[in-house]
Amino acid sequence: xxxNGQQPTAKPAPAAPAPPxxxxxxxVRGPLLYEGKAKKAWQTDDPELLIMEFKDDATAFDGQKxxxxxxxxxLNAAISAHFFRLLGARGIPSHFIGxxxxxxxxxxxxxxxxxxxxxxxxxxxxxxxxxxxxEGRELPFPIVEFYYKDDALHxxxxxxxxxxxxxxxxxxxxxxxxEQALAVNxxxxxxxxxxxxxxxxxxxxxxxxxxxxxxxxxxxxDTCRFWxxxxxxxxxxxxxxxxxxxxxxxxxxxxxxxxxxPAAV
Amino acid sequence: xxxNGQQPTAKPAPAAPAPPxxxxxxxVRGPLLYEGKAKKAWQTDDPELLIMEFKDDATAFDGQKxxxxxxxxxLNAAISAHFFRLLGARGIPSHFIGxxxxxxxxxxxxxxxxxxxxxxxxxxxxxxxxxxxxEGRELPFPIVEFYYKDDALHxxxxxxxxxxxxxxxxxxxxxxxxEQALAVNxxxxxxxxxxxxxxxxxxxxxxxxxxxxxxxxxxxxDTCRFWxxxxxxxxxxxxxxxxxxxxxxxxxxxxxxxxxxPAAV
Numbered sequence: 448x449x450x451n452g453q454q455p456t457a458k459p460a461p462a463a464p465a466p467p468x469x470x471x472x473x474x475v476r477g478p479l480l481y482e483g484k485a486k487k488a489w490q491t492d493d494p495e496l497l498i499m500e501f502k503d504d505a506t507a508f509d510g511q512k513x514x515x516x517x518x519x520x521x522l523n524a525a526i527s528a529h530f531f532r533l534l535g536a537r538g539i540p541s542h543f544i545g546x547x548x549x550x551x552x553x554x555x556x557x558x559x560x561x562x563x564x565x566x567x568x569x570x571x572x573x574x575x576x577x578x579x580x581x582e583g584r585e586l587p588f589p590i591v592e593f594y595y596k597d598d599a600l601h602x603x604x605x606x607x608x609x610x611x612x613x614x615x616x617x618x619x620x621x622x623x624x625x626e627q628a629l630a631v632n633x634x635x636x637x638x639x640x641x642x643x644x645x646x647x648x649x650x651x652x653x654x655x656x657x658x659x660x661x662x663x664x665x666x667x668x669d670t671c672r673f674w675x676x677x678x679x680x681x682x683x684x685x686x687x688x689x690x691x692x693x694x695x696x697x698x699x700x701x702x703x704x705x706x707x708x709p710a711a712v
Numbered sequence: 713x714x715x716n717g718q719q720p721t722a723k724p725a726p727a728a729p730a731p732p733x734x735x736x737x738x739x740v741r742g743p744l745l746y747e748g749k750a751k752k753a754w755q756t757d758d759p760e761l762l763i764m765e766f767k768d769d770a771t772a773f774d775g776q777k778x779x780x781x782x783x784x785x786x787l788n789a790a791i792s793a794h795f796f797r798l799l800g801a802r803g804i805p806s807h808f809i810g811x812x813x814x815x816x817x818x819x820x821x822x823x824x825x826x827x828x829x830x831x832x833x834x835x836x837x838x839x840x841x842x843x844x845x846x847e848g849r850e851l852p853f854p855i856v857e858f859y860y861k862d863d864a865l866h867x868x869x870x871x872x873x874x875x876x877x878x879x880x881x882x883x884x885x886x887x888x889x890x891e892q893a894l895a896v897n898x899x900x901x902x903x904x905x906x907x908x909x910x911x912x913x914x915x916x917x918x919x920x921x922x923x924x925x926x927x928x929x930x931x932x933x934d935t936c937r938f939w940x941x942x943x944x945x946x947x948x949x950x951x952x953x954x955x956x957x958x959x960x961x962x963x964x965x966x967x968x969x970x971x972x973x974p975a976a977v
Contacts, residue, residue: 577868578860578878590873595843603842606871608855613843 474498474553484510485523485669491553496544499552501527505669507688509601516687520550522698523667528552529702530635530666532710537634539627541662542654557654557663561596561615562605564628567648568636571672572685574648577604583679589632591625596652623660624653631662639673642704644682647672668698739763739818749775750788750934756818761809764817766792770934772953774866781952785815787963788932793817794967795900795931797975802899804892806927807919822919822928826861826880827870829893832913833901836937837950839913842869848944854897856890861917888925889918896927904938907969909947912937933963 476498477490484506489498501520506513524546531543531552542554567590570580574590593610594602610616616624628651636646649671652664664670668683675682681689682697741763742755749771754763766785771778789811796808796817807819832855835845839855858875859867875881881889893916901911914936917929929935933948940947946954947962 574874577865578870578874579862579865580878586877588873588877590877592871592873597844600842600844604869604871605843606857606869608853608857609839609843612851612853612855613845 474547485519486665495556497554497556498547499554499665501550501552501665501667505684505687505694507684510598512688514687516698517695519669519695519698522695522702523665523669524550524552526698526702526705527665527667529705529710531662533638534631534634534662534666536710539631539634539662540659542656542664543662554663555656555661557656557661559596559663560620560624560653560655560660561613562610562621562624562653563594563596563602564624564651564653565592565594565648566590566628566632566651567592568632569645569647569672569674571647589629589636591628593621593624594650620660627651627653627660627662631666635666638708640676642708643676644701644704645674645676645679647674668701673701739812750784751930760821762819762821763812764819764930766815766817766930766932770949770952770959772949775863777953779952781959781963783960784934784963787960787967788930788934789815789817791963791967791970792930792932794970794975796927798903799896799899799927799931801975804896804899804927805924807921807929808927819928820921820926822921822926824861824928825885825889825918825920825925826878827875827886827889827918828859828861828867829889829916829918830857830859830913831855831893831897831916832857833897834910834912834937834939836912854894854901856893858886858889859915885920885925892916892918892925892927896931900931903973905941907973908941909966909969910939910941910944912939933966938966 474491474496477492479487480490480497481488485502485504487500487502489500491498501524503515503517503519505516505519528546531541535541535543542557544553544555547553567574567586570584570586571582574580575582593605595605595613595615596602607621610621611618631651639646649666651662654661654663671683672685673682674680681691682701686692686694686697739756739761742757744752745755745762746753750767750769752765752767756763766789768780768782768784770781770784793811796806800806800808807822809818809820812818832839832851835849835851836847839845840847858870860870860878860880861867872886875886876883896916904911914931916927919926919928936948937950938947939945946956947966951957951959951962
């Protein structure tokens with residue numbers, strides 16, 4: 448089911464996110480729990496639930512480059528909600544409950560696993576630099592990478608042994624992270640392909656909640672590389688990282704294409 | 713069996729390596745096949761066999777620091793032969809056939825797998841820097857790391873997916889590399905402990921020969937971290953990397969202790 452009542456349209460224009468469903472209006476912001484680079488998390492009157500607010504702030508290169516990107520918070524909230532609904536409809540458990548305002552998600556409170564999971568279909572960015580793979584080369588299979596989520600250490604690449612030795616995750620959790628990440632890729636890659644978008648790579652975060660691993664955080668042009676299938680134009684944060692201009696327009700273009708395809712049927 | 717007829721002695725002094733066994737004298741150097749930072753490889757009249765010569769040259773920090781270390785080639789040839797004999801006697805297949813002169817090993821020619829395998833028992837060096845683990849902290853279990861053997865890329869850390877996508881090794885080979893490396897650790901760590909040496913970490917290389925994976929290259933203070941169990945003195949190449957002095961003396965001390973313990977019975 449499409450929780451915000453989106454319908455596919457033949458020629459969608461960039462539009463404001465759909466209004467929240469009535470049952471999601473109840474959540475009320477409590478104290479600020481956490482402020483990150485691109486999002487804030489607020490407590491609610493339910494200790495199991497948080498409100499996640501998407502900001503216009505953008506950072507790159509380990510926080511060295513900073514800017515505000517007009518409309519980014521609004522667009523990312525809409526895009527991420529769309530992806531979480533799509534994935535939820537396909538059986539991927541996540542923290543996402545619903546979008547409650549233009550920039551806010553109501554989410555289940557989780558303990559974030561300090562392992563960032565990256566899936567790569569096409570070489571770009573750090574894997575090109577590190578392993579000498581030309582940017583744009585399709586990889587022979589989707590590559591999964593784990594990064595230790597630690598700002599002071601600059602989120603280093605780790606292997607399974609590192610993750611376990613650091614106490615970041617158990618072996619069983621790593622199996623789940625890898626399987627869930629590949630399952631997400633198996634859903635999003637063909638879905639986006641149908642919208643003329645190559646899913647080059649993306650980063651996921653997961654959280655623990657009542658003994659379950661839940662997909663968490665966000666799925667947006669901040670955390671994915673999206674290339675137009677025809678032009679290979681970057682429709683993602685690389686426009687900001689690489690000073691390509693047209694950042695807001697790229698995020699709007701992704702949102703425009705997503706609105707053309709229902710998140711769930 | 714101890715191929716060079718070493719016997720344990722109560723109070724060994726640093727000594728020249730044992731003379732080669734007669735059957736190993738036949739190998740004759742052919743054309744130089746390869747010259748690396750610390751070793752040369754020569755063809756022989758048998759296309760399946762190479763002569764590996766240990767040089768006194770030392771490099772560190774990706775070749776930025778270079779020096780000659782007096783006696784290093786001789787000591788490393790003796791130390792590595794000792795370890796390969798020990799491991800061979802315990803069932804680890806390797807390229808090592810025998811030591812044929814002070815600085816030379818006769819080895820089986822292999823196709824080197826371009827994956828360096830590091831086993832770590834105690835945090836030191838790059839893992840301390842990358843993951844914030846204090847140098848000297850014992851790890852909860854032996855950690856295995858793979859590095860892509862590529863000078864131009866500075867031997868980056870890789871995971872299994874990377875190794876396979878790069879064509880560096882198959883999944884089945886990676887399983888073997890990991891198992892063999894842990895088996896080597898399971899033999900060398902207690903053996904060295906009995907000599908008052910902590911095996912902090914070490915790097916192995918493996919080669920393919922007739923469909924088999926053979927431990928190759930060398931096992932020396934150039935490729936291992938050895939700490940004295942009492943003083944934590946570095947008895948390895950860190951003396952060179954960190955300008956601690958006494959490099960030759962440290963290598964001699966390792967060789968002295970090894971001579972006190974038979975490689976095989």
